[in-house]
């Protein structure tokens with residue numbers, strides 16, 4: 001790769017030059033005035049690590065386990081839609097890059113390749129499937145029932161998107177989708193495949209047509225009847241909902257404000273992590289995403305109680321810059337940065353990064 005990127009932010013700058021302007025805005029943007037997007041980063045500015053000294057850090061291990069799966073590190077790929085906006089090989093390249101890095105890949109339901117083709121690109125790698133609850137129960141149930149056979153080890157239902165956030169950049173761009181960027185899992189329902197709208201976004205139009213905003217906690221039983229895969233809820237940001245999720249038997253919770261793309265809130269995702277971790281009280285794994293860009297950020301989230309973190313945009317930057325290799329490079333960078341931070345704070349294992357490792361200023 002030219003202009004050797006040395007940190008995740010370097011990948012952002014290189015990717016910006018490669019991705020079509022409207023697609024870049026879709027990827028980079030947030031909801032409304034983008035306060036939540038900005039807050040996701042500033043929240044990390046208030047968290048400082050507390051280094052301990054004279055600890056044997058001659059060997060540092062980022063290895064961890066999530067829902068019984070051994071992983072090379074605690075950084076996984078957040079589900080993001082439409083990877084062919086970033087690279088012609090789309091999710092196939094992402095799957096290969098994730099496998100090379102030994103990272104868990106949570107595949108978005110709105111992918112440009114079918115869930116089966118993505119699995120086939122890296123068959124034995126750890127992979128979960130993200131879901132949006134569709135109006136079309138036939139199509140939705142079919143996807144859910146196919147997931148286990150297609151090699152997915154868990155289902156991640158995104159619960160912060162009954163409707164899509166107000167994405168002003170996309171509306172101003174009248175964001176449209178080319179034939180190669182339509183969602184491949186939805187081709188059986190062509191009426192859901194709006195690709196062009198006037199003064200609004202085709203992504204938003206698709207969401208309005210496809211998503212069922214009426215679902216509630218009791219609908220989770222319908223999902224469980226169709227799949228025995230562990231269920232994770234993504235987009236929980238309050239203690240109340242974390243407790244309810246446990247009552248409904250979820251396997252894990254993902255604390256997330258959707259990368260600042262839904263509610264235009266002035267509080268960062270990191271600011272609510274401790275509240276959810278306290279409510280969960282060790283009863284299930286807690287994942288975290290929103291603004292993670294360095295190994296330092298990963299360590300902060302783990303110290304605040306996350307079991308693993310997800311990264312969204314950075315993976316798309318790696319994909320745009322170098323396809324599968326770029327994805328593996330971004331994930332590898334985060335892992336080596338984390339290793340260095342673990343040595344510097346005297347916590348040589350993931351389990352040793354406890355609450356004493358961080359202070360909020």
Ligand SMILES: Cc1cc2nc3c(=O)[nH]c(=O)nc-3n(C[C@H](O)[C@H](O)[C@H](O)COP(=O)(O)O)c2cc1C
Pocket residue numbers: 026027028040078079080081108109110130158234256257258259260261289290291292310311312313314
């Ligand atoms: C371009 C883009 C597309 C996304 N698509 C999805 C999606 O299909 N499903 C989902 O649950 N979350 C989606 N998200 C949210 C991510 O899973 C994740 O919560 C967010 O990107 C994390 O923040 P980060 O980008 O700062 O790492 C998307 C985010 C971006 C940037």
Ligand SMILES: CC(C)CC(=O)C(=O)O
Pocket residue numbers: 081110161164203207258261
């Ligand atoms: C297809 C979209 C709903 C994907 C998404 O979650 C997003 O753009 O944030």
